[in-house]
Amino acid sequence: MTEQGVRWTADQVLALAPDAASRAAGSKLGAASPWSGTGTCGEGTVWGECKGGGSTPYRTVVDLAGRSGPAYQCSCPSRKFPCKHVLGLLLLWAGGDAVVPVGQAPDWAARWTEGRRERAEAPGGGVADPEAARRRAERRAERVTAGALELEQRLTDLLRAGLATADGAGYGQWEETAARMIDAQAPGLAARVRELGAIPGSGPGWPVRLLEECALLHLLDRGWLRRELLPDDLAATVRSRIGLPAPAQGPPVRDHWLVLAQYDTVDPKLTTRRIWLHGTASGRTALILAYGAVGRAPEVSLPVGAALDAEVSAYPGGRQFRVALGEQFAPTAPSAVRPPGGTTGQAAARYGDALRHDPWLDAVPVTLDRVVPVPDGDSWQLADTDGDTALPLAPAARSRPGLWRLIALSGGTPVTVFGECGHQGFHPLTAWAEGPGEAVRLA
Structure with missing residues (x-):
């Protein structure tokens, strides 16, 4: 123990790494030899200077x-x-007071920390011209409507010609349509159009999958064009799926939030980080989305298995999980708390219920209690030990190292698994063995 609470474990530090190469390089720097002037203080700051290739150490x-x-x-x-x-310094700090003692921060570390906290606490500026903002929103809505009408015509032409023609049309036509949606300032429509372009020729049964995705895209289009007739929550969900930004509007909810999972998805232009939280008092599951430009990881990063005393505010939309992280009242610290779980049947039912409020939802967060990974032909599934139901693993999870970590952790005995349950199956993200033990990242 120190003045700033329980120090992290090495696994929680390495969970912050943006990739495997960084974890390996950071582990090598987790020794005292390249460091000097290290220290920590009760206000939650850790600092040090690391010898590099030049004459001046890295601060x-x-x-x-x-x-x-x-x-x-x-x-x-x-x-x-x-x-x-950073990873090396935190690994050193995790080792205890002997290598990173408690002390007073040097000027360069104190200035940066104080400046950052002052900027975070400064009140945000309001809208300089509300009327101009309203006119901009109206113009964008008009462009989105024009894009939605054009997309409706594109889907109508596809169905009239027959789905079989999509296989020979090539990806270029879909990419052109997606570019038109970007021009219409509807990035959500553009992303779904690109997904359509990847379906033809993707394997047996692709016409059925194409028809399903066309139906969902048509439903989103019609939802936008008739948004005035929708309930407020569903209209907010449609705007979110279209890609229109909206600030977090919910009242701040303070809780001790357990970090359930963190993983990144990368495309050529953007890295998206998903961080799942569980409120130990409220029982609420919340999602933080963070973004990083190409080549850079998002700034927000929380160690899996840790807990933080913080406020979050919800974004608008029916049954939406996304929140904005607000004020944090204490440093993040390891936690022995585990989320309550249910059966695989309850997980499937939860996803079905969620679709009534958001038909475009790919998956919902669920925790499965007392399940065992078992082979299912060429795939795997998670089976209830106290029942006769099971959930298949999603295709994306079947070839990842996390599957083998899950199998090794279980060893044929029940485990608790948190993940995302959707139409493609269950994607495991974090697991806990029976009895005391730390969370094991699977993604």
Whole structure:
């Protein structure tokens, strides 16, 4: 124990790494030899100087008590976030007071931490011209409507010609339609159009999958064109699926939030980080989305298995999980709490219920209790030990190392698994063995 609470474990530190190479490089720097002037204080700051290739050491500082989670600063030129020096410093700090003693932060570390916290606490500016903002929103809505009408015609032409023609049309036509949706300022429609273009020729049964996705896209189009007739929550969901931004509007909810899972998805232009939280008092499951430009990891990063005393505010929409992380009242610390779980049948029913409020929902967060991974032909499924139901694993989860970590953790005995349950199956993200033990990341 220190003044700033329980120190993290090495696994929780390495969970912040943006990739496997960073984990390996950071682990090598988790020894005392390249470091000097290390220290930590009760206000949640860790600092140190690491010897590099030049004459000047790299100055590294971490703010563990930031309102939006841990924050980092390093003078090295790395474009990865956090860099290997941050990971090495935190691994050193996890080792205890002997290597990173409690003390007073040097000026360079204190200035950065104080400046960052002052900026975070500064009140945001309001809308300079509400009328101009209203006119901009109206113009964008008109462009989105024009794009939705054009997309409706594209879907109508496809169905009239027959789905079989989609296989020979090539991806270029879909990409052109997606570009038109970008021009219409409807990025959500563009993303779904690109998904359509990848379905033809994707394997047996592709016409059925194409028809299903066309139906969902048509439903989203019609939802936008008749949004005035929809209930407020469903209209907000449609706007979100179209890709129109909206601020978090829900009242702040303070809780001790358990970090259930964190994983990144990467495309050529953007890295999206998904962080799932469980409110230990409210029982609520919440999702933080963070983004990073190409080549850079998102700034928000929370160690899986840790808990934070913080406020979150919900985004608009029916049964939406997404929240904005607000003020954090104490540094993130390891936790022995586990989320309550249910059966595989209850998980499937939860997804079905969620679809009534958001038909475009790919998956919902669920925790499965007392399940065992078992082979199912060429695939795997999670079977209830106290019942006769099971959930198949999603295709994306079948070839990942996390599957084998899950199988090894279980060893034929029941485990608790948190993940996302959707129309493609169950995607396991984190697991706990029976009895005491830390969370094991699967993604």
